[in-house]
Amino acid sequence: MKKEVPLAITFISGLLLVLALFIPHKPFGNLEEIFNDWFIIVSGFTLLLGIDSLLGYNFHKIKRKDKDAPFALILILSFFITLAWGIIEILRTPEHNPFSPSSTFSLYFYNYIFIPLQSTMFAILSFFIASAAYRAFRAKEINSALLLVSAVLVMLGRVPLGQDAAPYVISVIFLIFAVYFYAESTGITETRTKLIYILVALIFVALIYPLGWVYFKKHIPEFADWLMNIPQMAGKRGIMIGIALGGIAMSIRIILGIERTYMK
Amino acid sequence: MKLILLLFLGQVAPVEVRAFDTPYDAGGSITIIWEMDTAWVAKVSRIGIFRASAPGLQDSLIETLYKPDSVYVDNSAKDNVPYYYRIVVYSDDTLIAEGKTASAAVSTQQWFNGKRLSVLIILIIYTVFLLYFIMRARTNKNLYIRKIAGLEAIDEAVGRSTEMGRPIVYIMGLGYISDIPTVASLAILKRVAYKAAEYNAEVVVPCYDPIVMVAAQETVKEGFVEAGRPDLYKESDIYYLTSDQFGYAAGVDGIMMRQKPGAVFLQGYFYAESLILAETGHSIGAIQISGTTAVTQLPFFIASTDYTLIGEEMYAASAYLSRDALSLGTIKGEDYIKMILVVVILIGALMESAGIRILTDFFSIF
Known part of the structure; x- marks a missing residue:
């Protein structure tokens, strides 16, 4: 029972x-x-x-x-x-409820103790975002590199001076990639792979003007919005559909008594 | 032009008014719609809605709208009582249009919400799939489920923490017991408690909600009992902290900084405090396994913790860890329905691109 x-x-x-x-x-x-x-x-x-x-x-x-x-x-x-x-x-003062939001006691406690403490904790978040972003954006592999590039483009597209700064930032990024691929090619002995690496480095150099100074200088906000509304939203919705289906399955397990971890 | 002419002639334009029982509701509501001449829209200053319970009776004003709407839902109607409505439209203080309902509108309660037909159909198909795979699981016990790295790492995290002689901190987030992620988190907690009892490690669970605290105490106790070490269970290690978001984050951060746990589990529903907790855990060098269904917090966990259970992986945890055939059956059914939905989404995208809206309309529930 x-x-x-x-x-x-x-x-x-x-x-x-x-x-x-x-x-x-x-x-x-x-x-x-x-x-x-x-x-x-x-x-x-x-x-x-x-x-x-x-x-x-x-x-x-x-x-x-x-x-x-x-x-x-x-x-x-x-x-x-x-x-x-x-x-x-x-x-x-029996006529006043000391715990009502308008009472002196509650207001004092809320305004001078509670709010400053909460704000302090919330403010720490900005520093943590910076440290977490630093680790996440280290371009150690292709996924992290893509994440870094996407993040830079979205940031440039959403900050006030981003449109003006975009060509310079993109030039620097592309140059870094070009130098990286060229440097990697020097250590490769196989001619075909070496040529591919050099070609990729050259493509990065060649893309600096058309992409950075022509396309992104004009369209970086639209591109950032596209990145957020199409690929980002597609991934997010995929996860959300999975969560919804998982939630229904879990609920059915609970209703049918298959899942019982919540009870002794 | 028409309006100016009517005003000039001092005549009031007729308005066609319809009132009907609001569909698919729990009664007590009548919807009134009227046709607003587009030429008037800019001139309308207010619309008065009058109601009477019999055709000959004096009606009374029930609402005044101060914008040119063409629909009003009367939520003060009583069920099974006939109502007659009259609409008067003013331009400043001049009456420019008036209209009455021809027949009575009666509010009733409905037995089925037709707007949710698509949800019902999907739910039935989904349930049939799940039940079929539950039945299949009874005969075929070896259902394959792909490896989930985050769940595989639980034993490693508990073992590492034990070797370091440090406690394990298990954080269940800000969810209540009525939230599914919290229930899923309890299943993972049980496994952690079981392993901790085997290795003689301490599990600390600071809770945000008192009911979750009681459930967590029972879960940890059961884990220790199943591992055959009920003597090691300490109820005082699972305690209530606060029900304030940042107060909770500050409290848990303090616990992590003082006790320096070897492993930190962040499993449940999280809000803005997720990164504060995960980064503190990272700063003390703890192995961290996170899991949440909060899509906005997932990137933070992926960036800051060693393993992350993404969304549905968390819900699959109890089945995955218990290897219970019936639970595994539901995971299998879920995978199949996901495939069907992907096909439906693709077909829907193609149909929508071609301008065919049958599927879109079918799935519109509002």
Whole structure:
């Protein structure tokens, strides 16, 4: 019974919600809304579980005199100060809810503590994007090289001075590729391969003017948009279709009780 | 010209008004449409919609529109009650057009949403495919599934972390238990816990949601029990952190910087915090295995982590890891339906290019 009851509840709930997608008539039509309301009510109570876990974990750290104990102490103090502050506000001005967004307490806490902390964390992201991009764009192999070229073109197409800078940037990139292929060719003994490498290097040099100074100088924003709207979108949609199908398969596994990892 | 003439003559133009039960809805709604003369559009300042429940009764204003719309959905209608509508069109304060419905409109509830017929057909075909492959899996246990590098690397990551004497940090993202990626993540967590118990390693799971925390505690416990080491299970290692996005990112970053885990798993649904977490994991030299269905976060994971489960690979994880024949059957069915969809998409693209819109219209559900 310990397994059968949750499985039966899952099966019935899952099936009802699938039916609700196709039947607008009551009681099916608003079933999703009702289930969501129930979920919100239940999840509201589970916050107590979270608080219990958080405080228990941090009290335990202090008790053990863990090296992280000072952080645990700050967390516990912050928790109780916030709670006490709210209760005092209720006692002093019972007509005002201290936790409503317009109360002095909430505004002070939100504007001077919460927002700056959040902004700080979010700001770190810009540095992490730079470091991750540096690693991803190292042209070690053909895929990374393509990624680098695409990223440069999209960046040039989307920044204000990109159109003016495009010919210079593209000239430099093409020259780097030309030098790379020429340098590689010097170490090759087989005549045919060597000639191919030299030819590729020459093609890069030859493309600098028509591509960089004629085409991209005029059309880099359109090209960046094309890159984002056609090849990028095609790949993205492929992944999204896979995710949708995988999601349906997973849901069917859950409804039929094949997938049971969520329960004991 | 027509409008100027009518205004000059002091006459009001007739408007053809139709009202009907809004199709495919749960009742309580009537759609009113009227034909707006293109010459008037620029002149219209407001449109008044009046409603009466009987032809002879005095009607009352139910809505005023301040732009030249030609459709209004009355969501205040009661089911099975006849309504008569009247539209009055003003140019400034001058009445320029008026029209009434000829017959009563009655709102009713529908038993089938016809707009979603295409979804139903696909769902039925898909379910039939899945059930067929589940049945086939019962007889043929050796279904082939291609290797998924990210899942193959789980054992290696846990082993490496154990050798280094460091804990394993498992991050389930910002998803709730109702999100499928979170359920998929639990399956991977079970495998990680199982391996960690075998190697006597510590698994730390900081959670964003209390319900997910409870589910994670049960999953890790089960992993330890299945590995035959329930004594090693520590409930206090799976704890709630916060339900604030960047608070959670800061907390997990702090845990990673202080505890220096040997392996970091980022499995679940992530938002902007994905890169903050993955780059911190990279900076401490941990082997990282990520997986998400958030398409916008996938490039960050691919750039920052060692292995990434891309979208559906995450959903396939439980079947792949458990090697359960029934689950593998659903993966197989999914692959076949994907092939069919690719063909349908190709045909649709060709038909659309040729100006034939049958498929496009069939799949338009809104």
